[in-house]
Amino acid sequence: MPAATGPYILGIDIGTSGMRAEVFDADVRPVPGLAAKTSRSPGSSPDGGSFFDAEKHFEEFIALIDRVAAAAAKRGIEIDAVGWCAFWHGIVGVDEHGKATTQLLTWADRRSREFTPRLKERFDEAETHRRTGAHFHSSFWPAKLLWFRERHADAWRRTARWCSFSDMIATRIFGECVTSISMASATGVFDQRKATWDSELLRYLKVKRASLPRIAADPETISLNKKYARRWPALAHAKWLPAIGDGAADHLGSYGVSPHTASLMIGTSAAMRIAFEGDVPAEIPEGLWCYRIDGTRVIVGGALSDGGNLRTKIRKMFHLPKDCEALIAEREPDDNLVVIPFFFGERSTGYDEDARGAIVGMTAEHDGIDVLRAAMEGIAFRLADICERLETVTEIKTIVASSGGLRSSPAWRQITADALGRDLTIHDADGTSLRGAVLYAREKLMS
Numbered sequence: 001m002p003a004a005t006g007p008y009i010l011g012i013d014i015g016t017s018g019m020r021a022e023v024f025d026a027d028v029r030p031v032p033g034l035a036a037k038t039s040r041s042p043g044s045s046p047d048g049g050s051f052f053d054a055e056k057h058f059e060e061f062i063a064l065i066d067r068v069a070a071a072a073a074k075r076g077i078e079i080d081a082v083g084w085c086a087f088w089h090g091i092v093g094v095d096e097h098g099k100a101t102t103q104l105l106t107w108a109d110r111r112s113r114e115f116t117p118r119l120k121e122r123f124d125e126a127e128t129h130r131r132t133g134a135h136f137h138s139s140f141w142p143a144k145l146l147w148f149r150e151r152h153a154d155a156w157r158r159t160a161r162w163c164s165f166s167d168m169i170a171t172r173i174f175g176e177c178v179t180s181i182s183m184a185s186a187t188g189v190f191d192q193r194k195a196t197w198d199s200e201l202l203r204y205l206k207v208k209r210a211s212l213p214r215i216a217a218d219p220e221t222i223s224l225n226k227k228y229a230r231r232w233p234a235l236a237h238a239k240w241l242p243a244i245g246d247g248a249a250d251h252l253g254s255y256g257v258s259p260h261t262a263s264l265m266i267g268t269s270a271a272m273r274i275a276f277e278g279d280v281p282a283e284i285p286e287g288l289w290c291y292r293i294d295g296t297r298v299i300v301g302g303a304l305s306d307g308g309n310l311r312t313k314i315r316k317m318f319h320l321p322k323d324c325e326a327l328i329a330e331r332e333p334d335d336n337l338v339v340i341p342f343f344f345g346e347r348s349t350g351y352d353e354d355a356r357g358a359i360v361g362m363t364a365e366h367d368g369i370d371v372l373r374a375a376m377e378g379i380a381f382r383l384a385d386i387c388e389r390l391e392t393v394t395e396i397k398t399i400v401a402s403s404g405g406l407r408s409s410p411a412w413r414q415i416t417a418d419a420l421g422r423d424l425t426i427h428d429a430d431g432t433s434l435r436g437a438v439l440y441a442r443e444k445l446m447s
Contacts, residue, residue, distance in 0.1 A: 004031045007446060008077055010068065010238065011438035012084035013431065014166060015246060016106050017041060017268060019061060020431065021068045023079065024438045026446075034077070036067040048110030048138075054092045054100035054168065061169060069232035082240040083441025085249035085433050086166035088186035088291070091144050093159035098171030101158045105144060108305065110345055112147035113138040113353040119146075122204060130283070132201070133185065133192045133290030135351040140188030145205045160211065166243035167213045175225040179213035180242035185291040192280045192290055192298075216242045218295035219444035241441055246433045247301070248293045251275050253436025254402035254427050257297055261398045262390060264424065266307045266405040266412070269344075270379055272386045273301030274394060285389040287349030293440075300393055302348030302386035306341040306357070308405045310375050311412075313343060318368025327369045328376070328411040336361045339375040341382060349385055376412045380419035387420055402427040 004025035013020045023034035038060050042050045072079060089107035092100055119125075119136040134140050141162070149156050163171070164183050171177040184190045184197070189205070189212075191198045197212055216222070221239040223229070229236040247265075251273050254263040259276035280298055284290045290300045315322065343357030359371060390396060401424045406413045417424050429435065 004029065006077075007080035008072075009438050009441050010079045010082045010235065011434045011441075012065075012082065012243075013246065013249070013434040013437060014061065014084070014086040014243070015433065016087050016108075019064050020434050021064050022431075022434060023068065023072055023077065028435070028438055028442060031077070033075075034068055034071050036064050038064055042106050042108070045111075048113065050106045050108035050110070051103040052106070052165075054102070054104035054165070057104060057165065058100075058169065058172065065232060065235075069234045072234035077234060079235050079238045081441045081445045082235070082238050083437040083439075084166070084241075084243045085246045085437040086164060086183065086243045088183070088245040088247055089139055089141075090165050091141055091162060091187075092165060092168055093148065093155055094161050094163060094168050094171060094177070095158060096160045098168055098177065100168065102148065102152065102155045104165055104168075107139040108344065109144070110138045110353070112143040115143040115146040115150075116353050119143060123200075128201070129286075131191055131193070132188055132198055133190075133280070133284055134188035135287075135289070137347065137351045138353060139347055142188050142201055142205060145189075145207060149206065161213065162207065162211060163213050164243075170213075170222070170242065173224055173228045174222045174240070176222070177213045178216050178222060178242055180216055180244050181218060181292050181295055182244035182248050183242070184213070184215050186245050186247075186289075192292060195292070195295060221445065239445055241444060244293065244437065244440060245291065247271060247273065247303075248275075248291070248299055249433040249436035249440065250402060251299060251436065252293070252439055253429075253432035253434070255398075255400045256439075257293070259394045260396060261400060262387065262396045264383065264399050264401045264406070264416070265403040266379070266401075266416075267403045268307055268309045270304040270307035270383060271301055272383050272390065272399075273299055274390050274396065275299040276394065281393050285392050287351070288386065288389050289348070300390065302389065304341065304379060304382050305344040305347050306379060310341055310343055310357075310379065311372065311405075314368065314372045314375055318371065320368045320372065324369060324372070325409060325411050328373050328409075329414075331369055331373050333377065334366075334370060334374070337366055337370055337374045339371060339378040341375060341378040349382075349389065373411075373415070376415045377419065380412075380416040383416065384419045384421075398425055400425045400427050402432040
């Protein structure tokens, strides 16, 4: 393999299960020895909480970059650009200095679900969905902001800005609370057609525009402030793009933007998406979401709350071995045994806050393998519903599966392909979100 040559791009992927950072060369090849990662799961609470301690999470991010930047400096490598992505829908309150005033909530935090009916009573949900690309649901910001305002009034008063975790990082390392069109587009308080914060929702939520991050122009770059430029000499002159959403990065890293290609991901949760150049669809399919990759590209899809997390839960519930692929593949489908995959709540396609998972039709003859297979089928049929709705936007000719969950499970791959009624193209590379963030940076800064 030819030696790595610059310009060098640092890729960063901030997910809900961990963070990764790695340096890539001009040909988007990883530079050996310049990578680091951390693993951490959100905390939880019996009332539906899913959260991080935002300050500890920030410290872990800084420590991660410390490791990669020090290794690069030791080898005399100067980073030219940074492309990064972060989990969509997260929200944290910060003060004027970027210090957290609240927990960092993930999309899975359901403690605000009692406020969803209030939003539905106040607004025409169909019209709001057409405008913002989001249904009313606890996974988005509107319900969470109401929850903060009414259940945590002290934190509400102390908060100067509401932002995603990557925006909190930006406040601290750049000196400005700035976000991307991509991150803003998945909050549920963003007008997809005007590409700005949604005025109607902000008025109702009593949130001023100044209390939200500035949305950067496309492709605006930012530089480290003096403190972090001194701390990370290898990054002192690097151009940073604002972080994009991890779902957008995963799509870019799986295949790229093609109107007839869908990306399919089953990780902790599951999702299916299409992306294309051009305008937001005149009618966004009911039950799906519509966000932006940037100012000119749109991404439409559906996300399930149950995915690999349900597989893990059933394995533990029935004490199944971790490697039970052969047993699953041997079982014939049983139409009388059905698993309704809402154990972790429902997002697409019904966005029902009260949805519950269920195992239906189980008899004494069934065992854990039967239940696990039925759960995989249940998730596959939900993805098939999303696919059918996506095809009202564009014809899907190819489906690229990028997640480790499907790559590691031939049985689940076949079950999903059967439910979709078409073959899947498997993307063999790991870290598609990280790769997508790097490809995005190279496209925007080096093309």
